[in-house]
Amino acid sequence: METILKIENLTKDFGRIRALNNVSFTIEKGNVYGILGPNGSGKSTTLGIILNVVNKTSGNFTWFDGKTSTHDALKKVGAIIERPNFYPYMTAQQNLELVCKIKGISKNIIDEKLEAVNLLEWKNYKFSSYSLGMKQRLAIASALLNDPEILILDEPTNGLDPQGIHEIRSIIKKIAKTGTTILLASHLLDEVEKVCSHAVIIRKGVMLYAGPVDEMSATNGIIEAKTEEISLEELAVALEKSPQISSANVDFDKVVAKLNTEVSATEINKFLISQGIVVSYFEKRLPSLEQQFLELTNNK
Numbered sequence: 156m157e158t159i160l161k162i163e164n165l166t167k168d169f170g171r172i173r174a175l176n177n178v179s180f181t182i183e184k185g186n187v188y189g190i191l192g193p194n195g196s197g198k199s200t201t202l203g204i205i206l207n208v209v210n211k212t213s214g215n216f217t218w219f220d221g222k223t224s225t226h227d228a229l230k231k232v233g234a235i236i237e238r239p240n241f242y243p244y245m246t247a248q249q250n251l252e253l254v255c256k257i258k259g260i261s262k263n264i265i266d267e268k269l270e271a272v273n274l275l276e277w278k279n280y281k282f283s284s285y286s287l288g289m290k291q292r293l294a295i296a297s298a299l300l301n302d303p304e305i306l307i308l309d310e311p312t313n314g315l316d317p318q319g320i321h322e323i324r325s326i327i328k329k330i331a332k333t334g335t336t337i338l339l340a341s342h343l344l345d346e347v348e349k350v351c352s353h354a355v356i357i358r359k360g361v362m363l364y365a366g367p368v369d370e371m372s373a374t375n376g377i378i379e380a381k382t383e384e385i386s387l388e389e390l391a392v393a394l395e396k397s398p399q400i401s402s403a404n405v406d407f408d409k410v411v412a413k414l415n416t417e418v419s420a421t422e423i424n425k426f427l428i429s430q431g432i433v434v435s436y437f438e439k440r441l442p443s444l445e446q447q448f449l450e451l452t453n454n455k
């Protein structure tokens with residue numbers, strides 16, 4: 156594995172607000188990372204710090220081999236953290252030519268990048284005539300001009316219509332397939348689920364999860380149970396006596412118990428029977444990613 160970025164114990168205070176609290180994660184080459192969290196959780200602050208536009212309060216981050224200065228590293232980064240800004244009266248082609256001139260890049264690469272974001276046939280149209288989605292795609296093309304090692308996007312689909320959202324997501328996936336590492340920030344669980352291979356979940360500056368998107372849902376599951384013989388509160392208490400259950404709570408008309416290990420429904424049912432409890436409904440299932448995300452971000 157080749158490391159692109161290593162973040163260690165990053166903390167950021169804005170006056171009395173702690174926007175980031177001891178956040179650590181590593182970005183490996185070729186993966187697609189999503190920083191996921193509700194608004195105000197510190198996603199943009201994280202991106203701002205690694206891009207040198209926000210000063211950290213404490214902690215560390217190192218680019219590539221750890222010896223590259225941030226200044227040099229940023230030459231190999233393509234980032235869009237603000238609303239795309241181009242000259243409205245110039246065409247997409249002319250705007251990108253200007254970017255190439257400023258960055259000292261050959262303009263021969265422009266067609267390839269416009270093609271990558273499905274804008275090649277629109278290259279001679281003025282920026283002012285572009286839809287918001289097209290403007291965002293042009294910004295991605297611009298960020299790709301220097302063939303970056305990593306593409307960084309802050310809420311890439313914000314404000315777009317469903318068609319525009321779909322197009323941006325498929326373009327991001329296409330770019331990832333070419334081997335470009337991607338880091339995006341999003342408050343949308345389904346966006347991270349659809350686009351990313353890895354997720355970093357933060358809430359109020361605190362990291363709650365970092366790892367593969369697949370493993371976000373790989374908990375031990377939950378047990379749902381109902382009974383008519385005793386109260387649901389009593390059933391919850393009985394379930395919590397099992398060493399394999401971390402917590403049991405009444406949820407409207409049933410009890411939901413969280414399993415802390417790989418255990419069968421039969422085993423838990425036997426445990427209840429051993430206590431003289433007969434259930435009228437009993438089921439083991441994995442909570443959906445949606446439920447887990449809500450739990451991670453709301454109930455802590």
Ligand code: ADP
Pocket residue numbers: 169172173174192193194195196197198199200201
């Ligand atoms: P997100 O991108 O996840 O929505 P931000 O990183 O923008 O969250 O913000 C995290 C927290 O830091 C919020 O409470 C926000 O109000 C605060 N914050 C962000 N930027 C500034 C700033 N320049 N000055 C003061 N507070 C800020």
Ligand code: MG
Pocket residue numbers: 195198199200309310340
């Ligand atoms: Mg933000």
